[in-house]
Amino acid sequence: MDKKYFVSSSPHIYAQDSIPKIMYTVILTLVPAAIGSIYFFGLRALWIIAIAAVSAVATEALLQIMMKRPVTVYDGSAILTGILLAYNVAPSVPLWLPAVGSFFAIAVGKMVFGGLGHNPMNPALLGRAFLLASWPTHMTIFSAAVPKGGTVSGIDAITTATPLNVLKAAQEVLRHPQNFSPAQKMEASEAIGQLYDSLRELFIGRIGGCIGETSTLLLLIGAAFLMYKRYIGWKIPFTYVGTVALLSWIFGGADGLFSGNPIFHVLSGGLILGAFYMATDMVTTPITFAGRVYFGVGCGVITVVIRQFGGYPEGVSYSILLMNLLTPLLDRWTRPRVFGGKKTG
Amino acid sequence: MSVVREFTKGLYKQNPVFKQALGLCPTLAVSNSVESALGMGVAVTFVLLCSNSIISLIHKIVPAKIRIPIYIVVIATFVTIVDLSMAGFLPALHKTLGIFVPLIVVNCIILGRAEAFAGKNGIGLSIVDGLGMGIGFTIALLLLGTLREFMGNGSFMGIPVMNPGFEPVLIMILPPGAFLTIGFVLGFFNWLENKRAK
Numbered sequence: 220m221d222k223k224y225f226v227s228s229s230p231h232i233y234a235q236d237s238i239p240k241i242m243y244t245v246i247l248t249l250v251p252a253a254i255g256s257i258y259f260f261g262l263r264a265l266w267i268i269a270i271a272a273v274s275a276v277a278t279e280a281l282l283q284i285m286m287k288r289p290v291t292v293y294d295g296s297a298i299l300t301g302i303l304l305a306y307n308v309a310p311s312v313p314l315w316l317p318a319v320g321s322f323f324a325i326a327v328g329k330m331v332f333g334g335l336g337h338n339p340m341n342p343a344l345l346g347r348a349f350l351l352a353s354w355p356t357h358m359t360i361f362s363a364a365v366p367k368g369g370t371v372s373g374i375d376a377i378t379t380a381t382p383l384n385v386l387k388a389a390q391e392v393l394r395h396p397q398n399f400s401p402a403q404k405m406e407a408s409e410a411i412g413q414l415y416d417s418l419r420e421l422f423i424g425r426i427g428g429c430i431g432e433t434s435t436l437l438l439l440i441g442a443a444f445l446m447y448k449r450y451i452g453w454k455i456p457f458t459y460v461g462t463v464a465l466l467s468w469i470f471g472g473a474d475g476l477f478s479g480n481p482i483f484h485v486l487s488g489g490l491i492l493g494a495f496y497m498a499t500d501m502v503t504t505p506i507t508f509a510g511r512v513y514f515g516v517g518c519g520v521i522t523v524v525i526r527q528f529g530g531y532p533e534g535v536s537y538s539i540l541l542m543n544l545l546t547p548l549l550d551r552w553t554r555p556r557v558f559g560g561k562k563t564g
Numbered sequence: 565m566s567v568v569r570e571f572t573k574g575l576y577k578q579n580p581v582f583k584q585a586l587g588l589c590p591t592l593a594v595s596n597s598v599e600s601a602l603g604m605g606v607a608v609t610f611v612l613l614c615s616n617s618i619i620s621l622i623h624k625i626v627p628a629k630i631r632i633p634i635y636i637v638v639i640a641t642f643v644t645i646v647d648l649s650m651a652g653f654l655p656a657l658h659k660t661l662g663i664f665v666p667l668i669v670v671n672c673i674i675l676g677r678a679e680a681f682a683g684k685n686g687i688g689l690s691i692v693d694g695l696g697m698g699i700g701f702t703i704a705l706l707l708l709g710t711l712r713e714f715m716g717n718g719s720f721m722g723i724p725v726m727n728p729g730f731e732p733v734l735i736m737i738l739p740p741g742a743f744l745t746i747g748f749v750l751g752f753f754n755w756l757e758n759k760r761a762k
C-alpha cells in the first residue's frame with residue numbers, strides 16, 4: 220500500500236487540540252493562582268481546591284456509570300470545574316462545602332443537560348450560585364481570610380471583608396448622608412481613600428476574598444499563556460473588563476458622575492478570574508465575533524449594575540450566568556452572512 | 565368498577581401534577597413546607613369537589629359559548645368560601661398561603677376537571693373524580709413539601725428531625741428549590757414509567 224496518499228472527506232486541515240489537551244492546559248495556567256492562594260491563605264486553600272476537584276471527578280464518574288454512558292472523567296473538564304468552584308469560595312468555608320458545591324455543579328450544572336458541551340451555563344458558577352443561596356453565611360464571611368502580610372493600608376475592616384464589601388458599606392454612608400453622623404461620613408470617605416491607595420495590594424492579591432480571585436497578577440500570567448495558545452480569545456475578556464472600567468468610572472463614585480476609580484473596580488472582586496476563565500468557557504459563550512463582543516459588554520453592564528446598585532457587593536458570577544443564558548440568542552442574532560449570500564434578517 | 569377507576573386515576577395514572585403538569589404555580593409556590601402544602605391541598609380538594617358537583621348539575625343548561633365564565637363564577641364562589649373561612653379559623657395558615665388562596669380560582673386543575681370531566685358526566689362520577697384529583701394534587705404537594713422542608717429546613721411539619729449540626733440547604737425552601745425539586749421528581753416518575761414500559 221502506498222501511504223503517500225490518504226483519501227478522506229473534508230475537513231482536511233484540522234487542529235491538533237483535543238479536549239484533554241485544552242483542559243489540562245487551562246488547569247496548568249491556574250496553578251500560579253493556586254500557589255498564590257496557598258501563600259496568602261495557608262494550606263487550607265489547597266485542601267479546599269483538592270476536595271472540590273475530587274468531588275467533581277467522583278460525581279461525574281458516578282453519574283456516567285449510573286447513566287450507562289462512557290466514563291470521560293479523564294478529559295479534565297470535571298477537574299477544571301472543581302478547581303474553578305474552589306477558586307470561588309472563601310478560604311474559611313467548612314471543608315464539606317466545596318464538596319457539595321462540586322457535586323451540584325457537575326450533577327445539575329452539567330450531567331442533567333447531557334454532559335460536556337451540552338450545559339447552558341458555566342457549571343462552576345452555577346455551583347457557586349447554589350452555595351451562595353444555600354449557605355450565605357459561609358460564603359460571605361471572609362473573617363478567617365486574613366491574608367499573610369497584614370492588612371491593606373492599615374484598614375482593619377479589610378481583613379474581615381473584601382475590598383468591595385468595604386466600598387459598598389462606605390458608599391452607602393456617602394450616598395445617604397442624612398442618615399449618618401458626620402464622624403461616620405468622615406470615616407467612610409477615609410476608607411474609600413485608603414482603598415484607592417491600595418491598588419498595589421489588590422494587584423498582587425494581598426486582600427480578603429475568595430481563594431482564587433484575589434491575585435490579579437497571578438491570574439493574568441495564566442491568562443496570557445492561554446491567549447498565546449489561543450485557547451481563549453481577547454474579545455470577551457477585554458470588552459468585559461473595559462465595560463466595567465468605563466461604567467465604574469462614570470457611576471462608581473460617591474461624588475456624582477465620573478468620580479469612580481476604574482482601576483480599583485477592575486482589580487477587586489472576581490472580575491479578572493471571571494473575565495478570563497469563566498466568561499471564556501467554550502461551551503457557554505457565543506461563537507461569533509459580534510456575539511462575543513455583546514457578551515462581554517453585557518457581562519460588564521450587569522456586573523456594574525449589581526456592584527453599584529444591587530444588594531450584593533459583587534456581581535461577576537451572576538452577570539456571567541445571565542449572559543450564558545443569552546448565548547444561543549446572541550449566536551442567532553449575530554449569525555454572519557454567508558459570502559455571496561443574501562442578507563438575513 | 566368504573567367508580568373505583570375514576571377515583572384512582574387521579575392518584576397516580578393521571579396525577580394532575582406529576583402526569584399532567586397542571587397547577588404548577590401553587591405547587592411550586594407553597595410547597596416550601598409540609599404544613600402549607602397540606603393546607604393548599606385540602607383547600608383545592610374542597611373547591612374541586614364542590615365545583616365539580618355543581619358544574620355537573622348545571623352543565624346541561626349552560627350555553628356552550630359562555631361556559632368558561634360561568635364555570636369560573638362557580639369556582640370563584642367556592643374559593644371565596646375557602647378564603648374567608650381560612651382567614652377566620654386558620655389565620656396563620658391564611659397568612660402563609662397569602663395570594664395563593666384567591667389564586668385557586670385560576671388553578672387550571674379545577675377548570676380542567678370542569679371542562680374535561682364534570683361538564684360531560686353525572687354528579688356521582690364527578691364527585692369521585694374531583695375527590696381523586698384533589699387527593700392526587702395533595703399527595704404531590706405533600707411529597708414536594710416533605711422533600712423541600714426536609715432539605716431546606718431539616719424538619720417535618722415544623723419539628724426538627726435532623727441533629728443540630730445539620731446546616732440546611734437554604735435554597736430548597738427558596739423559589740429555585742421548587743424548580744429543582746419538581747424537575748427531579750418529574751424526571752423520577754418519567755424514568756419509572758419508561759422502566760415499566762420496557
